Amino acid sequence: MSTTSAAAAAPLPTGRxxxxxxxxxxLLTAVILGVGGYYLGWWIGHLINGxxxxxxxxxxxxxxxxxxxxxxxxxxFLIGLGFANYPISRLMGRPxxxxxxxxxxxxxxxxxxxxxKVVGIQYLVGIGLFFFVGGxxxxxxxxxxxxPVPTLIGPNQYLSLVGMHGTMMMGVMTSGIxxxxxxxxxxxxxxxRRMAFPRIEALxxxxxxxxxxxxxxxxxxxGFPTGWTGYEPLNDEAVMGMDSYxxxxxxxxxxxxxxGLNMMATIITMRAPGLTWSRLPIFVWSVFATAVxxxxxxxxxxxxxxxxxxxxxxxxxxxxxxGGGSSYLFENLFWFFGHPEVYIxxxxxxxxxxxxxxxxxxxxxxxxxxxxxxxLGVSLLSFFVWQHHLFVSGINGDLRxxxxxxxxxxxIPTGFIFLCFMGTLWKGRISxxxxxxxxxxxxxxxxxxxxxxxVLSDVPTDTGLxxxxxxxxxxxxxxxxxxxxxxxxxxxxxxxxxxxxxFNEKLAKWHFWLMFISFNSTFLPLFALGLEGMPRRVSTYxxxxxxxxxxxxxxxxxxxxxxxxxxxxxxxxxxxxxxxxEANPWHSKSLEWQVPTPVPVNNFEQIPVIDxxxxxxGTPLQVEGSGRPATAGA
Amino acid sequence: xSSNPAAxxxxxAGGDASEPNHTLRFGILWVVGTLIALPLAxxxxxxxxxxxxxxxxxxxxxxxxxxxxxxxTPVLTLVVxxxxxxxxxxxxxxxxxxxxxxxxxHARVQTVWIVVTSLMVLAVAVFGTVRLEAGDxxxxxxxxxxxxxPKGPKLPIQVIAQQWMFTYRYPTYGGVxxxxxxxxxxxxxxxxxxxxxxxxSFWAYKLGVKADANPGVDNIAFxxxxxxxxxxxxxxxxxxxxxxxxxxxxxVVTPTEFTSWIHEQQTKYAPATKVLPKYSTxxxxxxxxxxx
Numbered sequence: 066m067s068t069t070s071a072a073a074a075a076p077l078p079t080g081r082x083x084x085x086x087x088x089x090x091x092l093l094t095a096v097i098l099g100v101g102g103y104y105l106g107w108w109i110g111h112l113i114n115g116x117x118x119x120x121x122x123x124x125x126x127x128x129x130x131x132x133x134x135x136x137x138x139x140x141x142f143l144i145g146l147g148f149a150n151y152p153i154s155r156l157m158g159r160p161x162x163x164x165x166x167x168x169x170x171x172x173x174x175x176x177x178x179x180x181x182k183v184v185g186i187q188y189l190v191g192i193g194l195f196f197f198v199g200g201x202x203x204x205x206x207x208x209x210x211x212x213p214v215p216t217l218i219g220p221n222q223y224l225s226l227v228g229m230h231g232t233m234m235m236g237v238m239t240s241g242i243x244x245x246x247x248x249x250x251x252x253x254x255x256x257x258r259r260m261a262f263p264r265i266e267a268l269x270x271x272x273x274x275x276x277x278x279x280x281x282x283x284x285x286x287x288g289f290p291t292g293w294t295g296y297e298p299l300n301d302e303a304v305m306g307m308d309s310y311x312x313x314x315x316x317x318x319x320x321x322x323x324x325g326l327n328m329m330a331t332i333i334t335m336r337a338p339g340l341t342w343s344r345l346p347i348f349v350w351s352v353f354a355t356a357v358x359x360x361x362x363x364x365x366x367x368x369x370x371x372x373x374x375x376x377x378x379x380x381x382x383x384x385x386x387x388g389g390g391s392s393y394l395f396e397n398l399f400w401f402f403g404h405p406e407v408y409i410x411x412x413x414x415x416x417x418x419x420x421x422x423x424x425x426x427x428x429x430x431x432x433x434x435x436x437x438x439x440x441l442g443v444s445l446l447s448f449f450v451w452q453h454h455l456f457v458s459g460i461n462g463d464l465r466x467x468x469x470x471x472x473x474x475x476x477i478p479t480g481f482i483f484l485c486f487m488g489t490l491w492k493g494r495i496s497x498x499x500x501x502x503x504x505x506x507x508x509x510x511x512x513x514x515x516x517x518x519x520v521l522s523d524v525p526t527d528t529g530l531x532x533x534x535x536x537x538x539x540x541x542x543x544x545x546x547x548x549x550x551x552x553x554x555x556x557x558x559x560x561x562x563x564x565x566x567x568f569n570e571k572l573a574k575w576h577f578w579l580m581f582i583s584f585n586s587t588f589l590p591l592f593a594l595g596l597e598g599m600p601r602r603v604s605t606y607x608x609x610x611x612x613x614x615x616x617x618x619x620x621x622x623x624x625x626x627x628x629x630x631x632x633x634x635x636x637x638x639x640x641x642x643x644x645x646x647e648a649n650p651w652h653s654k655s656l657e658w659q660v661p662t663p664v665p666v667n668n669f670e671q672i673p674v675i676d677x678x679x680x681x682x683g684t685p686l687q688v689e690g691s692g693r694p695a696t697a698g699a
Numbered sequence: 700x701s702s703n704p705a706a707x708x709x710x711x712a713g714g715d716a717s718e719p720n721h722t723l724r725f726g727i728l729w730v731v732g733t734l735i736a737l738p739l740a741x742x743x744x745x746x747x748x749x750x751x752x753x754x755x756x757x758x759x760x761x762x763x764x765x766x767x768x769x770x771x772t773p774v775l776t777l778v779v780x781x782x783x784x785x786x787x788x789x790x791x792x793x794x795x796x797x798x799x800x801x802x803x804x805h806a807r808v809q810t811v812w813i814v815v816t817s818l819m820v821l822a823v824a825v826f827g828t829v830r831l832e833a834g835d836x837x838x839x840x841x842x843x844x845x846x847x848x849p850k851g852p853k854l855p856i857q858v859i860a861q862q863w864m865f866t867y868r869y870p871t872y873g874g875v876x877x878x879x880x881x882x883x884x885x886x887x888x889x890x891x892x893x894x895x896x897x898x899x900s901f902w903a904y905k906l907g908v909k910a911d912a913n914p915g916v917d918n919i920a921f922x923x924x925x926x927x928x929x930x931x932x933x934x935x936x937x938x939x940x941x942x943x944x945x946x947x948x949x950x951v952v953t954p955t956e957f958t959s960w961i962h963e964q965q966t967k968y969a970p971a972t973k974v975l976p977k978y979s980t981x982x983x984x985x986x987x988x989x990x991x
Binding site for chain 2: 294431474493
């Protein structure tokens with residue numbers, strides 16, 4: 066198979082007129098079939114649930130029609146992309162082929178492609194798009210909170226914004242690191258030519274894109290008032306926009322479970338010879354730990370939302386007190402998914418940070434086994450803490466000491482990660498490149514997030530803080546300060562490899578400093594607002610809190626501006642200047658930097674044989690004067 | 700792997716004779732920094748955080764906040780000072796290509812870290828549990844069967860949440876219902892929180908009380924106000940579009956003022972109260988508590 070350039074414009078296939086090339090399985094067909102499927106579902110929904118139900122016809126609310134519309138639309142979209150071709154051709158007895166759409170050039174980025182490197186870049190752009198949408202929502206929320214009374218937007222729109230911001234970030238950004246970076250780099254790091262299930266890999270991406278647009282479409286159906294948690298029975302009484310939330314999150318759940326399964330299978334079965342578990346790059350370990358969580362937690366989400374959808378459409382009353390259900394059931398099921406979910410967000414960040422700092426300190430990763438056990442410990446324990454979200458719910462007061470203990474125990478394995486971080490820095494030769502700056506900022510942010518988490522894990526102090534801005538500040542420190550900072554570290558570190566182009570460093574440093582300062586200036590005061598008793602998700606607050614809120618809003622706009630600097634850098638460096646990056650600008654010893662840029666379609670001419678871990682940095686420590694190596698001491 | 704010029708030219712890193720004793724220097728920095736930060740955390744930050752001293756529960760929570768802040772301070776200073784110290788002293792020179800020491804771990808440091816963090820975590824958990832059972836957490840919704848019930852007589856009040864308001868029933872005063880919450884000073888109050896529609900949360904921040912209102916559930920919380928003051932009751936669980944407006948004023952008054960106020964309400968609402976039983980069956984559920 067020829068090794069072709071990813072970015073270079075390949076000659077267009079000749080001999081076929083444009084109209085002929087538009088026919089077939091591509092994005093255009095997918096959109097047409099998706100819209101067609103949506104209207105088909107909408108029509109069927111009205112057929113079976115039309116005039117017979119007085120309520121629906123009186124209010125123009127027809128959840129059955131909308132849910133069917135979404136489901137048929139997604140199926141049509143996937144068929145249009147060509148996802149049905151392989152199973153159908155296998156059913157017809159045609160031989161199996163590994164690669165779907167072996168096309169070249171830019172076109173493959175806009176369709177079903179099973180090359181893990183193409184999928185990685187698709188993910189990066191797609192997730193960036195929805196991250197931008199979620200970010201704009203955040204800006205609007207903060208604009209509304211400039212004044213203590215609603216001025217800009219009504220309370221209904223405000224809640225929809227809050228819900229969309231939260232759901233978009235929690236839903237799409239779950240794949241924020243696994244989507245782009247694990248898909249792209251795990252096969253390279255483990256010496257494989259592809260992922261275990263390339264078609265499933267492509268499916269996870271396109272499902273996520275369909276889901277994102279479905280969530281945005283909620284604005285045509287009245288939005289949803291529940292925030293990202295979607296608590297019952299408010300969920301049940303909400304207008305049709307709620308169905309967008311349900312379908313979005315269910316699709317994200319499917320995408321997540323499949324992504325995790327694919328990663329697990331790849332890491333377990335496709336490692337190069339000699340790449341034992343103890344030589345696995347730490348990033349791959351974090352992906353593995355995350356994948357386990359995804360596979361185990363996401364099905365719970367899909368099941369819960371299916372129940373919610375049934376409650377909304379055919380009144381099954383899983384969650385209705387009057388019908389024998391319970392609002393606690395939803396809370397339990399949701400957080401049984403929801404708490405592992407926040408570690409799905411945090412764990413890949415740990416991996417990125419620990420993967421990057423050896424490169425920039427020129428030292429081996431300190432305490433490799435401790436880091437691995439920290440990640441696996443976090444991932445295991447995260448299934449035993451979910452009721453700390455329900456400390457004041459009255460669900461079962463006697464269980465609270467247990468959940469308090471389990472929640473606090475999870476800070477032990479998290480502490481391992483910090484120890485490994487600090488140990489690697491010790492006597493290192495730190496170069497403060499942009500990715501390294503993001504790594505150090507991560508440590509600070511996640512520390513604040515973690516320490517505030519201990520205050521929230523304590524039942525008596527949680528009484529005052531639950532549901533307040535304090536909680537909001539806490540999880541923004543862990544998710545934005547943890548995930549997003551490591552996400553940007555990964556972008557600045559790996560995009561030169563992915564695209565073969567380098568970023569403008571001056572703009573990148575501006576981006577970092579502005580983002581780090583404005584991030585802290587936005588979210589530190591939120592702790593104070595929470596301690597003043599300001600609840601989450603309100604568009605009105607006490608006039609005495611206005612100064613602090615204005616400060617937060619202005620900082621948030623600066624934070625938004627820092628993202629625009631990043632965007633400018635992307636457009637300037639990657640589209641206009643296009644300065645080629647060095648083959649290995651960071652002098653990394655990791656496997657992914659040893660393959661040529663752009664990476665050949667099959668990654669490796671020859672599968673490498675690994676005989677040590679990728680952290681072969683540093684000189685062996687010598688004791689002054691004598692020639693003998695010292696005991697490994699700090 | 701790729702040969703690196705640093706290994707040859709840089710010589711054994713850390714072998715420089717002028718290299719200071721980083722362990723000692725950082726240790727001193729940390730201890731001194733913590734000794735400065737700790738009193739700040741306890742006496743400056745501490746009084747600012749927490750719900751204050753509006754009730755026994757609120758005071759207990761404020762104390763807990765301060766204790767946790769004090770416990771967090773050494774951890775905070777450890778990591779923050781370390782990041783600063785490392786950024787200053789463990790730098791690569793500009794354009795340099797030196798390699799760091801190839802140290803892959805340190806068994807004693809790791810063991811000490813694991814033991815110390817485990818002990819700290821267990822201490823926090825034990826502290827939290829003890830304080831919870833001692834009554835600091837009595838203000839949090841503990842379900843229909845709270846494990847620890849304050850001794851002595853208690854004034855029961857049913858808090859009925861609905862979209863988007865709170866109603867308060869005083870069952871011992873003939874089930875009179877009001878839209879304002881008056882509490883007698885220095886007396887134990889027993890809240891029975893429930894909801895008529897979606898999940899709400901009854902939150903009186905100054906009193907250290909928060910209890911979710913679930914439909915069909917009797918969620919009990921206790922409070923003993925100790926300060927004559929007015930406070931705000933808010934909904935702390937997203938409950939629909941007017942969630943942000945779901946608040947009303949409450950007041951802690953002297954017992955005599957409370958008695959005259961409640962009698963006034965009783966006369967005012969007599970026609971309505973007459974048709975309601977002590978705990979009206981309309982407002983499920985009936986309060987039940989173990990041992991009674």
